Amino acid sequence: MTDEGGSVLLLYLETHTPLASSLLALIAPAVAAVAPPSVTALLSPEAQPDRIVAGLREGLGVKEVKLDPRLEGALLKASEDPAPGAVARAARAVGLSPARLRVLAQAQMQAPLSQWLLWRKLQRAGHEMASGAGLVEAAIAGGFADQAHLNRVTKRMFGVTPLQASSVVRSADNRFVQ
Template sequence: MLTADSDDWACFEGLCGDAQAHRHLSAQVVVGLSGPARVRGAGGDVVGEAVLVAPGVLHAIVPSGQVGRIVYIQSFGRLAQHWGVAAWPLTPQAAQTPWACRLRGPNPGLTLTAESSASETRSLDPRLATALQTMRQATAYLDLGSVARSVGLSRARLRALAQAELGAPLAHWRAWLQLERALGALRRGENLAAAAALGGFSDQSHFSRTMRRFFGITPQAASRLLRAPRAA
C-alpha cells in the first residue's frame, strides 16, 4: 500500500513481490520490516536491513515473502540533497543499521517530512524547473517542443539542460511524470483506462510498457499494491 507521499518522495509498504529488472529516475531505499531486504543488481543479490539504490541503477526486488517498505526519492528534491543521493554508488548497496532504524517507525511520513525539511531544494535552471512543473501538472500528453517554447527555449536546448542537470533525457522525465499522475489516479480509485488517460498515455498498452520499463511491474500489479490493506 502507499503509506505516504509528497512531491519529494513516496513510500510504499507491503509484501516484497516479483518484478522484472528495471531502472527508474528516483533514488530508492528498500527496508525490510519482517526480515532482511534483498535487491538483485547487475553483480548479484544484495541483502541488508536496508538497501540503497541510486537513480538509473538496474535492479529488481527479489520476492521473499517478507514485508518491506520502499521509499522513492525525487533525485533533485530536498530529501535527495539531505541524504547525499548524488554520491550513492552505481550498484545496489546494503546500508548501515541507522538507515533501517530511521525508516522502520510507525509513521514514515513524519520521518521523511522532517528529513526532507532539513535541506534546501537543489537549484535548477528556472526554465527547466518550470518545464518540469508544467509536465507534472499536465492533464494530457505534452509535446516537448511546446513545453520548450513555453519557457522560451528550443527543444534542443531544453533537452540539453535536462541531461546536464538531471542526468537523464527530458523524454524520460516526461514519461516519469506521466506515471506519477497515472499512479495518483489509481490511488484515488480510478480504473486502469482512466488512469492511463489522466497520465497522458495514448492507451493502456502505452501505460503498461512505461510502467514495466520504470518499475518492473504492470499497472494492474501497481493498482493492487496501492489498494492493498496494510500488511501485518
C-alpha cells in the same frame, strides 16, 4: 525497502535531487544494494514520507539546490500537459528551444527530460489508480498511448504490472503519497 514481517516502505526519489545523488553514491558502482546501516536507521514505515526525506537529508548532510527558474517553469508546464509535444510547448512558454531545454534539464537534473516526463506520467496514472480508476482510465490520465503502454512502462520501472500496483495502492493499509 525493508520487510520484517510487517510494513514495507518504498520510497522513490526524483533522480535529479541531491538526496538521490547522495544515496546512490553510498552504493556506487552498484545500481541497487542493501541500504547501509546509517541509512536504514533513518527509515521508518510508520513515519510520514516528508519526515523520512527530511531525516535523510539531515542525516546525510544534503542541501537542496534550486533549479534554473526557466527549467522549473518548463517542468511545471510539461507536468500539466500529457499530450505529445509537451516539451516543445513548455520550452516555448519559458523562452527556450526544445533542444536547449533538454540540455539544461540534463545538466541540472542529471537525467534526461524524457525520463522525468515518463515519471510524471506514472505519477498521474498512479494517482488515478489509487482513486479507484480502472487501468484504461489511469493510462489515459497518465498520457499513455493505451493500457498496454502503461503496462510495459510500469513493469519496466517498478517490476510489477499496473494491476499488481493498483491492488496495493487501493489497500486500506497502504498509502500512496507524492
